[in-house]
Amino acid sequence: MYPTSFRFHLQSLAYLTITNSSSCVTSLQLEELQWPDGEQEVPISVCSLPCKTGERKKKVKGMPCCWICELCDGYQYQYDETSCRLCAYNMRPNSNRTACQHIPIIKLEWHSPWAIIPVFLAMIGIIATIFVMATFVRYNDTPIVRASGRELSYVLLTGIFLCYIITFLMIAKPDVAVCAFRRIFLGLGMCISYAALLTKTNRIYRIFEQGKQTVTAPRFISPTSQIAITSSLISVQLLGVLVWFAVDPPNTIVDYDEQKTINPMLARGVLKCDITDLQIICSLGYSILLMVTCTIYAIKTRDVPEDFNEAKPIGFTMYTTCIVWLAFIPIFFGTAQSAEKLYIQTTTLTVSMNLSASVALGMLYMPKVYIIIFHPELNVQKRKRSFKAVVTAATMSSRLSQKPSERPNGEAKTELCENPAADPMSEYTP
Known part of the structure; x- marks a missing residue:
């Protein structure tokens, strides 16, 4: 940034017209001026620009008239020019971070x-x-x-x-x-x-x-x-x-x-x-x-x-x-x-x-x-x-379902099935 005095002299030069003894008028050619970093526009001669909406001013140490703009990030909103505050746990900042709004449920x-x-x-x-x-x-x-x-x-x-x-x-x-x-x-x-x-x-x-x-x-x-x-x-x-x-x-x-x-x-x-x-x-x-x-x-x-x-x-x-x-x-x-x-x-x-x-x-x-x-x-x-x-039939069936080599006394398998869906105790006579 350039100091205010520089801007004053620059503007004076920009509009200065010099008249010599022969009444020849010479104007300052701004397009011919060369600025640092290859800039084409005339530099603004202020220390800090105004902060955008949702940004706070952070002062620069040793320069009371200068500041840095910081965005209120996360769940923060812009409380005033120099501070951000956190929204309540059930709220979030609005789109421009100037206030809080309820979180949708x-x-x-x-x-x-x-x-x-x-x-x-x-x-x-x-x-x-x-x-x-x-x-x-x-x-x-x-x-x-x-x-x-x-x-x-x-x-x-x-x-x-x-x-x-x-x-x-x-x-x-x-x-x-x-x-x-x-x-x-x-x-x-x-x-x-x-x-x-x-x-x-x-x-x-x-x-x-x-x-x-x-x-x-x-x-x-x-x-x-x-x-x-x-x-x-x-x-x-x-x-x-x-x-x-x-x-x-x-x-x-x-x-x-x-x-x-x-x-x-x-x-x-x-x-x-x-x-x-x-x-x-x-x-x-x-x-x-x-x-x-x-x-x-x-x-x-x-x-x-x-x-x-x-x-x-x-x-x-x-x-x-x-x-x-x-x-x-x-x-x-x-x-x-x-x-x-x-x-x-x-x-x-x-x-x-x-x-x-x-x-x-x-x-x-x-x-x-x-x-x-x-x-x-x-x-x-x-x-x-x-x-x-019932128990005797179940025991016999269990034995007969074994492999031939495991059956005692060479028992032969016989059919004992009466009703595949039946529970034996539903039909027994005590």
Whole structure:
């Protein structure tokens, strides 16, 4: 920059006209002047130019009339000529950084691609579940439905239905009621499903383990006992939810940190329920424990002949479900720091629950519905058998399924299959 005195002399020279004794006029040719750094324009003879909007003046040490213009960056706005201030945590600077404005609030929308896929799966699952339940109610007294353990079947179908319903609660606009229902149903559907399956597998295991030692039927294998055991397992989940309600009542929050980007114009506040990732896992933890326990019993009963019970279909169901949830956990926690956390975690959670429910529905009930509707000739009553006969037949079938070299006394394999869908204890005579 050039001092003010220079500008005064320069302007004087620029407009100075010299008249000599011969009246010859000579003018100063500005275009012929050479300026530093090859500049073509006449330099402005001021120390500092005025700052632009959104910039503050930073004084130059030792030069009280000079300053440097600094942009108010990040989430700062221009408070006055010489200072910038940070906007409140829920606000961002406007386009010219002269004031603050509220950060837009977003939520997972129904039309979002992240929501369309789980909603579609849930709707298909709900329709299929209602169809299966209606079929079972319509043919409630037929052999195949009775052999499936009607009471536990209806409990399991209810749990499957709730696993699909949670999708709509997870995508719905958060409010106190929605957040409360999320806490209740988040783990309840899975808990009901795996409590029923665990009760079934435990029953099968006890029947055939005790059958190896005695012909006396084990305790607590009646339908009433099975419902009581299942209800006890479910009550643990409900008790945990009640404690959660008492300690931390449901509420909604707007999370401004989740999508607070470097560029304030892209910042968004996320409207969501006051539920942390750890609380979600804890809510699902008991259901996962039931699932793992059920899988262990499914492994223990894997050698029980499938001609007599549902052990193998339950086993396949649990193995597949474990794979689904083993894939869910790293995805859920691996995206905790992502700007798309809201979408990825919600979609991953709902899809995992939908897949778990679909696996159980498809493997355990669709084959029975197929027989009921398309092959009613197979849905016939078999003769009742005593507990001793059932266990003896199961033991013989287990032996005959071994390799010839492993069969004691060279036993020959015979056919013992009566009803592939039947549970032996549904027809035994005590």
